Each structure stands twice: as C-alpha cells, then as structure tokens.
Amino acid sequence: MLSQAQQKYESQVLPAKRGDIYDKNGNILATSNKVYNVILDCKTVNSDEDYVEPTIRALNEVLGIDEETVRSLLADSRTSQSQYQVLTKQLSMDKKKEFEKYKAEDEDSGLTKAQAKERANIKGVWFEEDYLRSYPFNETACDTIGFALDRDVADIGLEGYYNSTLTGVDGRQYGYINDDSDVEQTIIAAVNGKSIQTSIDIGAQQIVEKYVNGFKEAMGAKNIGVIVENPSTGEIIAMDGGDRYDLNNPRDLSKYYTEEEITGMSSDDKIDALNELWRNFCVSDTFEPGSTIKPFTVATGLEIGALKGDETYYCGGSLQIDEWEIKCISYDNGGHGQQNLTQVMENSCNVALMQIGLAIGPEEFCKYQSIFGFGQYTGIDLPGEAVGILQSPDGMIKTDLATNSFGQNFNVTMLQLATGFCSLINGGDYYEPHLVKAIQDENGNVIQTIDPVLEKKTISKETSDKLKSYMYSVVQNGSGRYAQVEGYDIGGKTGTAEKLPRGENKNVVSFIGYAPQENPEIMIYVVIDEPNAPDQSATSSLISQLASDIMAEAFPYLNITKTPAE
DSSP states (O other), X not given: OOOGGGOEEXXXXXXXXXXXXXXXXXXXXXXXXXXXXXXXXXXXXXXOHXXXXXXXXXXXXXXXXXXHHHHHHHHHHTSXXXXXXEEEEEXXXXXXXXXXXXXXXXXXXXXXXXXXXXXXXXXXXEEEEEEEEEOTTTTTTHHHHOOEEETTEEOSHHHHHTHHHHOOBOEEEEEEEOSSOEEEEEEEOOBOOOEEEESOOHHHHHHHHHHHHHHHHHTOEEEEEEEEEOTTTOBEEEEEOSOOOOTTSTTOOTTTSOHHHHHTOOHHHHHHHHHHHHOOHHHHOEEOOGGGGHHHHHHHHHHHTSOOSOOEEEEOSEEEETTEEEEOTTGGGXXXXXXXXXXXXHHTOHHHHHHHHHHHOXXXXXXXXXXXXXXXXXXXSSSOOOOOBOOOGGGOOHHHHHHHHTTOSSBEEHHHHHHHXXXXXXXXXXXXXXXXXXXXXXXXXXXXXXXOOEEEEOSOHHHHHHHHHHHHHHHHHSTTGGGOOXXXXXXXXXXXXXXXXXXXXOEEEEEEEEEOSSSOOEEEEEEEEEESOSOGGGOHHHHHHHHHHHHHHHHHHHTOOOOXXX
C-alpha cells in the first residue's frame, strides 16, 4: 500500500457524446465527432532534463505547437503550482494517432539508436477526450436546426429546444495514483445523449433554399420565409427562416458585414447582429398577413351562417365606412363590379371582404381568430415563438373590423397562419405543428415516438370543401394563376399587406397553397418581406412564380399525387 505522501489524487472527466439530429430519411443533420485536448504535464517533463527537448520537438514537429510556448509553460511551472496545461483543443483523432505513432517508433521502425532513445524520452503529454459538434449540411436549415455552443449549451433551433434530450451525462475516472501504480481507480461511465429524428426532408429543404437563393440574387428582399407542412399531421417538411449562416461557424458575420464594419462594432452591436442573424422569421417575426387571411374570414362567415355561399357583392372600387373611404385593389380600375364568392376570392376583393367582415361582427370575428390559433402559441418545438397582436372585440370599431377582414391592422406569425390554413384544407382538423418524430437511444433504437397532436376542430368539412373550391379557382383563374404547376391540381391564395407607416411602398407579399385539390398532401407558404421591386404592391406574380418554382421541383421529389390523366 502506498503512503499518503506517495499518493496523489487525480480526476478526469469522461465526456458524454451529444445526441445526433437526423432528417426523416436518416440523413445526419448534426453529430458530434471525438476530438482531443492536448495536455502537458509540466511536472513530469521537468522531472528529468532528458525529457524536455524530445517532448518539445515532438509537440512542434507532429502537432505544430510553438516550441517557445511550451518552453514558457515549463519554465513557469517550476515556480508555480501549475502542473497541467492545455496546449491545444479539438485535435483530430488522426493527429492523435500520428503523435502516438511518432512517440512509439524505435530501432525496429528504422530509427537510429539515438533517435529511438530520444523518442522514448517523450514524456508528460496526454490526450483528454472531448467532442466537437459538426453540421454536415453547413448552412442548410440553419434556422431550424440551430447550433450547440458546447456539449451541453444550446439556445437556438432544435439544438436549443431539445437540449436536455440531446445532452448526456459526463462520466468520471478518478483514484489515488503515482508514477507506477493506479490505486483504487474508479470509472463512472458517461451516459451519451439521446438522438432525435425530425420530420425535415433535407432534399425538400435544399430545393426550397435553392429557389429562395435565386430570388435573392435576382431581386432581393428584406427577408423571405418558407414553410412546407403536411396538413394532415402538422409535420414540418421544410422551413426556411431568413438569413443563412454556417452552423459550423455561427458567429461569422463576414457574409453580411464588411471587415471594417465588424471591427467597428461594440460587443453589444455584435450580439445584436448575431441575434438578428440567428432569428427564425417563420417563428419569431410577426406581420400583417394581407389577403392570405381572406379564406379565414370567409370560413368564419360560412361557419356562423353569415354566409350561405350563394351571395353576390358589388365592388365599385372602395367602400365608405363612417368617415373613411377604404379602397380596394381595383380602385384605379373602377372596381370589380358584381361578383359571387368564387370571383371575390379570385379577384381578392377588399370591398366584398369588408362587407363579409361587417356581417360577421366583432365578437364572432375575434372568436374565430382564436379558434384558428391567432394570438396564441402554436406549440412548435422551437424556441423564440412569437404570438402576434390582435384587437379586442370590445374596442373594435367598424373600420377595424373592415380592415381586419382582409388582413390589415393585426399581426400573426407565418407558423400561426400556416397551421390554421392546414385546418382549412384538411376538413377542419387543427394539428399542433412539430418537427421531431422520434427519440432514439445511442444505438439508434426508437425509445419514444412523437405522434401528431390533434388539438381541435376549427371548421366543418362542408366549409373546408367550399373554401378549397374557391382557392382552386384563385390559382386556375385569379390572382394566383402564376402558381400553377403542370400536372398538379393546386389551390391557394395570394396576399399583399401594406406595412406601417402606410404609403411608403413597403409591403409583405405572400402565397399560401396546397396540392392536390382533393385530400391535400402538402401545404406551402411563402412570404417575401419588402421585395426589391419598384412597385411592391404589384408583385403577386413574383411571389406566385417563386412558389411555383419550388412546387414544380419539390412535388415530384416528395411524390405528391398528380392530376389523374383524362
């Protein structure tokens, strides 16, 4: 038994591996690769002068560590208690093996006797295991996946929301040891984190981002968001939430700022810039939805009996409400004239929608806003969700109700509108949107399946069928005709919302659609915030074309049902 004087207590962390993130097809979106911290035991190296030069030379020649740095650390340790020093972090396994091979070479390896003796005197260098988070697809789906700052620290995206699931529990190796013996050594094994399988299809995500990137290069915009969702489950298939950044280097601002601008930033400025870069537009930003809200207004009228479906409306280009003249998009052309509900939706007529809104009344209108999920958290498994701003029925005057009916003067998130819209087209079932389908153990076994959550019924199937007939006509004959894709029956609605302050030609333009017309299998929602166009209010063709380009490639890839051949 060693005396206490001969013993020293040593403890070493055995790091846990953070769980992986997969797409729906098993492609790795985030993983952790084993790396090593290089530790120098200064006391051991200094214990024999024959150890110093061979050790310094090996660290320099094999690992590229500056020899003056090592000499300085060894010198400092002679007058201090600093025995262990971290020379470098995140060394690859290949470099570790190269160092160990170098150290182990002897005369049998072709070295001279002097060289072999020198290699035998390499002492006091050891490798501490760690893990480095890696994202094989770099910036793809960055807003959704998020990133981990450490093995157990993450705030953004799925990495942040599921941090406690993905994080394991470190183990530990400890005991009383000396240079020759391990005494009562104890090892508590690490428990690796669990992995998550998402509903994201990385192929569909890449298609979405390709066309968004193309639009940004050709025209540009303040922001662009896209959500692709399964309307029958609430599963998010693809989500593009704004600015791109490399998940492997998330603090790199060079793509959006010059070197001079970055140098001139204060710490707070950099934090603000990074938070803006990491922000998910689809989840965290709110805006006035514009005409994509019109199907919801019509649905409310049908559900409460304020509409029967056979109504007609006359549009002369504007509607006088109290002292206010509220214009339709047809104002400069003298109005849409007499229209039925199908034509109202095809033409996106504000005058007709205002009359419908007034017929519904503030109480029922606000009640159904809540039923559709506006002004509430959707429950998406992502951090940073916003709730939007709605008006109260108590304070809602006629002009408020009129403008709310066509999507102005209240705010929603993309996710809220997309989720509510899915219930309009699937027969009235409101599913909680979600991104994770299953939790797996470290061996890939499913230990928890996350089933779709049906939260409520929003409308009847009869109302849903009527709405789909209107929206099919929008794409076939109306404002959404540029969204057509050969071989697919598509329905949808365009939207343009004038941003505050009014009159500055700053708009949010959008298209929301689905396919096929019967039993929709997919929903797509595209929003462009302030497109770089001379007249932003006349960009419905641009937004519809962007949506069409995405759908034309994504639908065959996702095997969406085509129109039956006649």
